[in-house]
């Protein structure tokens with residue numbers, strides 16, 4: 001059962017992203033540590049009292065340039081209504097109740113979804129300004145909650161309200177050992193064909209598990225390779241439904257599927273090669289730190305000679321240069337060629353993404369690495385690396401303590417990452433390296 005999804009909706013500048021960042025805490029800053037990735041995330045997993053849910057900041061959805069504010073808000077509200085289980089509607093006490101708030105409130109109420117109205121920028125504790133009471137006029141079932149996203153006040157009440165409104169899966173034990181797989185790719189790459197193939201073996205038991213999010217249906221498969229949960233296959237199987245939605249919605253949907261996945265299958269149409277759209281979709285998996293397999297589909301339709309695979313490999317590696325770790329497999333959903341081989345790769349990259357290396361072993365590696373290639377120096381100061389430890393898995397995340405973050409150049413970080421990969425593999429999974437500056441800075445080269 002998918003985690004519940006909560007969307008924050010509201011006029012621009014009411015403080016949606018401030019609240020989003022407050023609630024998701026450290027996660028965003030870790031994302032920013034990934035080299036080459038600058039795009040803000042609008043999706044993240046949040047946790048309160050041990051319960052996990054997905055949080056969307058609809059304000060982060062890029063408006064079309066010709067959109068008026070009202071149109072943009074309507075668009076965001078529509079997406080929230082279609083995607084989320086619970087909607088947090090944010091207003092701004094400083095601006096008071098304005099016409100656009102009323103307009104969106106009507107739309108939200110019609111949806112029948114649980115709405116939690118929150119009034120932001122109530123910065124002074126214990127003192128509700130007169131304007132706060134205006135918002136009762138919106139007539140939501142729940143009373144407005146006063147918050148200050150800036151100071152974090154009221155967010156506990158908000159999170160409690162979210163927990164009250166969400167249905168949480170209670171069968172978490174049931175999910176142990178199940179690998180969640182998201183099949184992503186542009187339309188017509190062959191996503192539904194591959195899922196049908198992968199689920200079509202005789203020994204396979206296929207069952208649909210209805211999700212909490214409208215239309216999201218997961219397909220669970222048990223076979224000789226293991227137990228797998230293909231995420232959100234409803235949209236894939238009932239294509240017509242997806243097509244009449246706005247394009248942005250399918251991007252969000254892909255985003256959500258990726259967020260829930262352990263492993264992503266990036267489907268590429270062999271005839272088209274890696275397109276810009278493919279690069280963007282692959283970026284979702286990379287940014288989210290998910291293990292990924294590049295599946296080149298429709299291999300049957302390509303004229304081949306001895307060097308075809310080699311030159312194809314090169315092209316894929318160039319286009320998707322930020323994920324050299326992802327294995328490539330050439331398949332045909334049509335003929336079934338190598339399709340079952342995908343399961344072996346899933347198991348492999350899943351395992352690799354959960355591998356833990358002891359601090360002792362890591363520091364041996366660090367000693368070797370710094371002896372072979374001296375850390376950089378600048379203006380008489382040399383980078384000194386104290387130690388390294390692995391703080392989490394999926395993706396494997398390493399924290400390196402050193403004397404100066406500034407001296408830890410990108411190229412040296414890349415070098416350390418390569419050393420980690422040479423030694424431990426981590427095939428199929430991104431790696432995160434977080435640099436922390438610590439202690440005395442007096443070390444002179």
Ligand code: GDP
Nearest residue numbers: 012013014015016017018059120121148149150
């Ligand atoms: P969004 O467009 O709804 O995502 O709004 P932002 O999160 O970007 O915030 C808009 C502005 O409001 C920023 O300058 C924030 O610093 C400010 N802001 C957000 N929350 C609060 C708050 O609780 N109190 C005050 N005083 N300012 C806030």
Ligand code: GDP
Nearest residue numbers: 187188189190191192193297298301332333334
């Ligand atoms: P989706 O939109 O990604 O789910 O793509 P579909 O699975 O619906 O496939 C799109 C089209 O590509 C259909 O006409 C399929 O028959 C065709 N197709 C899918 N896989 C293959 C393949 O391996 N080889 C060939 N030649 N065609 C394929």
